[in-house]
Amino acid sequence: MTGRRARALAVLGAVLGGLVIWIVVPSGLAQDAAGGKGLALEKAFPSSSKCKRCHERVFEEWETSPLSKSIHSPTFRAALDEYLTFSGGKDKALCFKCHAPHVNEFAEQAVVFVTQVRSGDPIFDGVGCAQCHLIKQIDRSSQPPVPKYELGKTLFGPYRDSVQNLAHQSMESELFRKSGLCLNCHLSVPSAASLGKSNDLLGSWETSHAVKSGKECQTCHMPEQVGESANGENKRKVANHSFPGRIGKLRQEAAKLDIDTEVKGEQTTVKVSVHSLVPHNLPTTHPGWARVVLELAIKGKNLKTVFTDQRVYGRNYADAKGQNTVFDFMATKVVDDTVLKPEETRVETFTFPTPKDTRSFDVETSLSYAPVTGPQPFLQRIEAESSQGAQDPAFQAISIVKRSVNIPLGK
Numbered sequence: 001m002t003g004r005r006a007r008a009l010a011v012l013g014a015v016l017g018g019l020v021i022w023i024v025v026p027s028g029l030a031q032d033a034a035g036g037k038g039l040a041l042e043k044a045f046p047s048s049s050k051c052k053r054c055h056e057r058v059f060e061e062w063e064t065s066p067l068s069k070s071i072h073s074p075t076f077r078a079a080l081d082e083y084l085t086f087s088g089g090k091d092k093a094l095c096f097k098c099h100a101p102h103v104n105e106f107a108e109q110a111v112v113f114v115t116q117v118r119s120g121d122p123i124f125d126g127v128g129c130a131q132c133h134l135i136k137q138i139d140r141s142s143q144p145p146v147p148k149y150e151l152g153k154t155l156f157g158p159y160r161d162s163v164q165n166l167a168h169q170s171m172e173s174e175l176f177r178k179s180g181l182c183l184n185c186h187l188s189v190p191s192a193a194s195l196g197k198s199n200d201l202l203g204s205w206e207t208s209h210a211v212k213s214g215k216e217c218q219t220c221h222m223p224e225q226v227g228e229s230a231n232g233e234n235k236r237k238v239a240n241h242s243f244p245g246r247i248g249k250l251r252q253e254a255a256k257l258d259i260d261t262e263v264k265g266e267q268t269t270v271k272v273s274v275h276s277l278v279p280h281n282l283p284t285t286h287p288g289w290a291r292v293v294l295e296l297a298i299k300g301k302n303l304k305t306v307f308t309d310q311r312v313y314g315r316n317y318a319d320a321k322g323q324n325t326v327f328d329f330m331a332t333k334v335v336d337d338t339v340l341k342p343e344e345t346r347v348e349t350f351t352f353p354t355p356k357d358t359r360s361f362d363v364e365t366s367l368s369y370a371p372v373t374g375p376q377p378f379l380q381r382i383e384a385e386s387s388q389g390a391q392d393p394a395f396q397a398i399s400i401v402k403r404s405v406n407i408p409l410g411k
């Protein structure tokens with residue numbers, strides 16, 4: 001722990017002794033941590049660890065979610081620096097508008113956010129509890145949409161009949177049951193030049209069967225369960241805060257693969273149908289390296305691989321010079337777009353020589369999220385920044401679904 005951080009925590013610890021979480025900090029102390037008004041920020045948006053005391057289940061779920069790491073990952077750190085170099089230091093707040101949305105309230109302190117991220121161990125959360133539960137409304141007139149915060153002691157949430165407590169007031173807000181809260185950050189990401197409609201991340205999700213049948217983002221990504229909302233309170237309907245996505249069981253509901261094989265003498269044709277069950281684009285196309293890959297392997301005699309091929313689903317961007325780029329903030333153009341559209345079925349055809357000297361062969365297919373890609377210096381930077389080095393999760397593919405069949409060969 002750095003001295004700076006230890007000091008900040010000591011101060012916080014001291015003021016947190018009481019029951020109330022929003023405390024007036026003596027102005028002298030406000031000149032600490034994050035080089036300035038770090039504590040004013042901390043006061044308005046208390047750290048999630050303070051909610052843990054009473055909301056242990058929610059906290060533990062959130063802690064495993066990607067949201068708890070939205071400004072902590074080595075990949076974000078490296079990408080932020082690429083962006084700042086590219087923008088020449090202009091609009092330092094851009095990435096934080098979604099990765100640490102309280103920047104919207106502290107715009108003049110964007111540089112503090114940058115310093116904190118660069119430290120590798122920011123003293124505040126990115127998308128923590130307060131960053132969502134202080135949102136009163138969403139202003140969709142600007143791009144990206146801006147959350148309208150009401151800073152104070154009232155936390156907004158899904159319950160009308162929230163049990164009273166000593167730390168905060170509660171108020172029901174319809175927004176928390178609706179996709180609108182999520183769209184704020186998940187609908188589209190701005191880029192160097194106006195990409196217009198093509199820069200949307202979700203596609204025509206509104207016309208999907210799932211959405212038409214009344215599903216919101218929360219239905220799938222914050223599944224309902226029964227448990228304690230606050231420690232020791234009666235069990236009731238609660239929402240899972242681990243935000244299953246690339247990690248979590250939801251992945252198994254992302255797609256189905258069907259294999260149709262036709263052997264015609266020397267040539268064999270395999271048709272793989274990829275049925276996306278996702279009511280929005282798969283993958284979502286921010287960051288620019290987000291890809292889903294379909295792989296095919298044919299195993300012949302002695303299970304030896306005799307043929308492989310793949311198809312890649314994603315969006316390729318070009319920058320102002322016409323060069324391909326994985327950084328969507330540099331993009332001025334979409335070169336090609338192969339993302340799986342909401343609930344789409346894509347049929348891929350592969351043709352190869354029929355395996356010889358064998359009574360049967362295997363057709364193996366798999367769909368997975370691809371690891372991060374990009375220029376070498378960027379990848380090396382992630383490796384250097386990560387405590388896990390080349391084992392950083394960003395370098396691992398994540399399997400979505402696999403399917404294989406054995407095809408007998410008539411003599």
Ligand code: HEC
Nearest residue numbers: 066069070098099101181182185217221243244245246247
């Ligand atoms: C303030 C901005 C913001 C809001 C509001 C927000 N998210 Fe996110 N969300 C993010 C960011 C940033 C990440 C990426 C975190 C990371 O991986 O570093 C993310 C990640 C996710 C993931 C993980 C994606 C993956 O690839 O696994 C899911 C699922 C998700 N959010 C769902 C939701 C849902 C559902 C809501 C609404 C209830 C919501 N989010 C509201 C910013 C937001």
Ligand code: HEC
Nearest residue numbers: 073075076079080083095098144185186188189284287329
């Ligand atoms: C409009 C909201 C928004 C803005 C602005 C935004 N992001 Fe994101 N970012 C997200 C969301 C949402 C995700 C999760 C994406 C998903 O899984 O679909 C994400 C994911 C990421 C990831 C992958 C997860 C991780 O932590 O490794 C990186 C890297 C990233 N963003 C970098 C940036 C950078 C750099 C900028 C600024 C140039 C930026 N983002 C601006 C919303 C945003």
Ligand code: HEC
Nearest residue numbers: 051054129157158159162163165167170171172229230233
């Ligand atoms: C002293 C204990 C305590 C602390 C600390 C605390 N809460 Fe609560 N909170 C509760 C209780 C009790 C409920 C009511 C639960 C119920 O009705 O089942 C509640 C309810 C909520 C609700 C639901 C409100 C609604 O109307 O839907 C939200 C959201 C919430 N808390 C967020 C937070 C956040 C964010 C923090 C940290 C900044 C926090 N709480 C800190 C005790 C606490």
Ligand code: HEC
Nearest residue numbers: 048051055058059062127128129132158176218229238239
């Ligand atoms: C990305 C936004 C987001 C973040 C971050 C977030 N929540 Fe929530 N929270 C929601 C939404 C949306 C609901 C309502 C879900 C529903 O009912 O479908 C909710 C519901 C709740 C509830 C009532 C239901 C329940 O599960 O107990 C509590 C309490 C709560 N949140 C506390 C917290 C705490 C504490 C944290 C941090 C550890 C946190 N939330 C982080 C969006 C968020």
Ligand code: HEC
Nearest residue numbers: 182186210215216217220245246250251253254278283284
């Ligand atoms: C019917 C269920 C369902 C609904 C509704 C739904 N999603 Fe998803 N979502 C999925 C599945 C399935 C996946 C893919 C598997 C995975 O990554 O978990 C996914 C993936 C994601 C991812 C990660 C994608 C990536 O490429 O990394 C994000 C982010 C996301 N959804 C956000 C949202 C948002 C925001 C909404 C609301 C507009 C929403 N989802 C509505 C089922 C759903």
